[in-house]
Amino acid sequence: MVITNPILQLKKVSISYTPGKNAVEEVSADIAEKKITAIMGPSGCGKSTLLRAINRMHELYPDIKTTGEILLNGKNILKTNPMEVRRMAGMVFQRPNPFPTMSIYDNVIAGYKLNGISLPKQEKDQLVEESLKNVGLWDEVKDSLFKKGTFLSGGQQQRLCIARALSLKPKVLLMDEPTSALDPIATNRIEELLLDLKNEFTILIVTHNMSQAARISDYSMFMYLGHLIEYDETQKMFTNPSDKRTEEYLTGQFG
Ligand SMILES: Nc1ncnc2c1ncn2[C@@H]1O[C@H](COP(=O)(O)OP(=O)(O)OP(=O)(O)O)[C@@H](O)[C@H]1O
Numbered sequence: 196m197v198i199t200n201p202i203l204q205l206k207k208v209s210i211s212y213t214p215g216k217n218a219v220e221e222v223s224a225d226i227a228e229k230k231i232t233a234i235m236g237p238s239g240c241g242k243s244t245l246l247r248a249i250n251r252m253h254e255l256y257p258d259i260k261t262t263g264e265i266l267l268n269g270k271n272i273l274k275t276n277p278m279e280v281r282r283m284a285g286m287v288f289q290r291p292n293p294f295p296t297m298s299i300y301d302n303v304i305a306g307y308k309l310n311g312i313s314l315p316k317q318e319k320d321q322l323v324e325e326s327l328k329n330v331g332l333w334d335e336v337k338d339s340l341f342k343k344g345t346f347l348s349g350g351q352q353q354r355l356c357i358a359r360a361l362s363l364k365p366k367v368l369l370m371d372e373p374t375s376a377l378d379p380i381a382t383n384r385i386e387e388l389l390l391d392l393k394n395e396f397t398i399l400i401v402t403h404n405m406s407q408a409a410r411i412s413d414y415s416m417f418m419y420l421g422h423l424i425e426y427d428e429t430q431k432m433f434t435n436p437s438d439k440r441t442e443e444y445l446t447g448q449f450g
Pocket residue numbers: 212213218236237238239240241242243244245
C-alpha cells in the first residue's frame with residue numbers, strides 16, 4: 196500500500212526501556228493526512244510506546260531510547276524542540292485528565308500557558324469558544340466556563356481534553372484508547388466527533404476495540420511483539436488480511 200503525501204513518516208523506529216530489548220522493533224509506516232489510522236494489537240505489543248514516541252513523551256525518562264526517524268511534514272521530530280513537537284502532535288489519553296484545579300476555560304488553553312505563550316483576552320475567548328465548538332461541547336458548557344473541568348461527566352471531560360489538544364492546532368492528534376473508560380453513549384459521541392475532526396486533522400488512534408477500528412478508521416496497523424505485522428486500508432485488513440497472525444487476532448483467536 197502506498198500513502199501519497201504522508202504527513203507523518205516512521206522510519207525504522209525502535210524503542211527500548213531496557214538496553215538490548217526493544218519494545219518497538221524497526222517500525223516503518225507512512226501516515227495519511229486527514230485520515231484516521233488505527234493501531235491495534237494484543238496487550239504489551241508496543242502500541243502506546245510507539246504513540247508516545249511521536250510526541251516525545253519518552254524524553255521525560257532518560258533510560259528510554261528511541262532510534263530511527265519520525266518525520267512530521269518532512270522534519271525529524273526526534274531532532275526538534277520537544278515543546279514544539281508537543282504542539283504539533285497533541286495527545287489524548289485513556290482516562291480523561293482535565294487539570295483538576297483549573298476551570299473549563301483554563302483547561303482549554305492550558306497548552307499555551309505550559310508553553311509560556313500569553314494571549315490577549317479576546318484571542319483566548321475566541322480560541323476557547325472555537326475549540327469547544329469543535330468538540331460539540333460549547334452549548335453544554337458555555338454558561339459554566341469558570342467551573343472546574345472535573346465537574347463534567349466522563350464523556351464531557353474527554354471532549355474537553357480533545358478541545359485542549361485541538362486548541363494548539365496540532366498537525367496530528369494522537370489518541371491512546373480514548374474511549375475505553377467511557378460508556379457506550381459517550382463512546383459513540385467521541386467516534387462521531389473523530390469522523391468529523393478528520394476533515395481538518397490527522398488522527399492516529401490506539402484501540403483495543405476492533406469494531407471501533409472497523410467503524411472509524413481508514414487505515415489500520417496490526418502490531419505484535421513490537422513488530423508492525425500488517426498495515427493496510429482498514430476494509431482490506433478486516434476482510435482479507437495478508438498475515439495469518441492478523442487474521443487470528445481479528446477473529447479473536449488470541450489477544
Ligand atoms: N515504563 C516502562 N518500563 C519498562 N517497560 C515498559 C514500560 N512501559 C511499557 N513497557 C513494556 O513495553 C512493551 C510494550 O508496552 P506498551 O504499553 O507499549 O504496549 P501496548 O500494546 O500499548 O499494551 P496495552 O494494550 O496493554 O496498553 C511491554 O512489554 C511492556 O511491558
